[in-house]
Amino acid sequence: MDSKIVNLRSKMEVYNAISGGGNFADCPVRDVIQGVSGKWSSLLMMALAEHPYRFGELRRLVPDISQRMLTQTLYDLQRDGYVHREVFPTKPPSVEYSLTDLGHSMFSALHQLILWAELNHDAVRNARAGFDATQA
Amino acid sequence: MDSKIVNLRSKMEVYNAISGGGNFADCPVRDVIQGVSGKWSSLLMMALAEHPYRFGELRRLVPDISQRMLTQTLYDLQRDGYVHREVFPTKPPSVEYSLTDLGHSMFSALHQLILWAELNHDAVRNARAGFDATQA
DNA sequence: AGTGCTGGTCTCTTTTTGAGACCGACACTA
DNA sequence: TAGTGTCGGTCTCAAAAAGAGACCAGCACT
Numbered sequence: 157m158d159s160k161i162v163n164l165r166s167k168m169e170v171y172n173a174i175s176g177g178g179n180f181a182d183c184p185v186r187d188v189i190q191g192v193s194g195k196w197s198s199l200l201m202m203a204l205a206e207h208p209y210r211f212g213e214l215r216r217l218v219p220d221i222s223q224r225m226l227t228q229t230l231y232d233l234q235r236d237g238y239v240h241r242e243v244f245p246t247k248p249p250s251v252e253y254s255l256t257d258l259g260h261s262m263f264s265a266l267h268q269l270i271l272w273a274e275l276n277h278d279a280v281r282n283a284r285a286g287f288d289a290t291q292a
Numbered sequence: 293m294d295s296k297i298v299n300l301r302s303k304m305e306v307y308n309a310i311s312g313g314g315n316f317a318d319c320p321v322r323d324v325i326q327g328v329s330g331k332w333s334s335l336l337m338m339a340l341a342e343h344p345y346r347f348g349e350l351r352r353l354v355p356d357i358s359q360r361m362l363t364q365t366l367y368d369l370q371r372d373g374y375v376h377r378e379v380f381p382t383k384p385p386s387v388e389y390s391l392t393d394l395g396h397s398m399f400s401a402l403h404q405l406i407l408w409a410e411l412n413h414d415a416v417r418n419a420r421a422g423f424d425a426t427q428a
Numbered sequence: 429a430g431t432g433c434t435g436g437t438c439t440c441t442t443t444t445t446g447a448g449a450c451c452g453a454c455a456c457t458a
Numbered sequence: 459t460a461g462t463g464t465c466g467g468t469c470t471c472a473a474a475a476a477g478a479g480a481c482c483a484g485c486a487c488t
Contacts, residue, residue, distance in 0.1 A: 436482085437482075439481095440478085443474105445475080447473095458460090
């Protein structure tokens with residue numbers, strides 16, 4: 157029984173095995189992907205990949221993000237080493253966010269997904285519409 | 293003022309422009325990325341990219357997903373056209389989930405990010421540890 | 429008659445997110 | 459000098475999403 161699962165030495169199984177007691181927190185892919193998979197992370201990475209932005213600029217660029225989530229998402233991206241935060245002692249003080257080398261490196265991988273999304277947006281929308289039609 | 297934002301014809305601006313009244317829902321990248329950026333989506337895509345799995349198999353493969361979220365995430369992936377759901381009239385009936393062509397296509401883009409995550413997991417973990425150290 | 433397996437749904441609680449008021453320090457304006 | 463605006467946030471409260479786990483029908487086997 158469950159011969160597929162038992163026989164295949166797949167990555168999924170290895171991640172399960174690593175986790176040992178079911179904690180599963182050590183799965184490298186999950187650990188990293190979680191950070192990028194937030195609702196706003198990829199969008200902010202896209203913005204910062206172009207050039208550094210200040211807090212207020214990002215807020216205007218992504219109008220439907222709340223200030224709270226902008227702060228928090230930038231904090232998380234900074235914590236994971238993707239984003240650098242620099243405070244300039246102007247009056248009033250300004251804060252600039254920019255991608256680190258690690259951030260640029262990660263974005264180049266994320267970029268593949270973004271390109272795919274641009275190319276296949278219609279296909280996804282059509283699939284969605286077709287699915288909703290049959291379910292109605 | 294805000295010369296950077298005004299002068300640059302960046303993708304970000306185009307997405308903003310498209311959205312017109314601030315709705316922003318028509319941004320293709322957001323629309324597609326949202327579907328993949330769920331907590332469990334990428335993990336399930338990884339699993340199904342290997343070979344089809346049944347509901348219970350997926351549940352055992354990803355032990356810390358709730359049955360509710362497994363159902364819902366698979367439903368969403370199916371709706372977006374990434375996953376095919378097939379019911380076999382065995383007793384008890386079994387349900388098999390597999391990637392569609394669109395799903396495989398999307399996964400090949402997502403795969404770049406996964407590979408990056410595997411390669412750079414340590415760098416991210418170190419950044420995180422260093423950041424937490426300075427914040428403590 | 430009882431137990432187990434299948435793939436779910438339903439309800440309840442906890443966590444995450446969103447909306448928006450509020451903050452101090454300074455500049456500019458009237 | 460008092461009022462207004464900008465900066466980058468934090469704080470509180472309500473709404474939405476996710477997690478935990480009970481429950482379900484249908485059939486097989488004991």
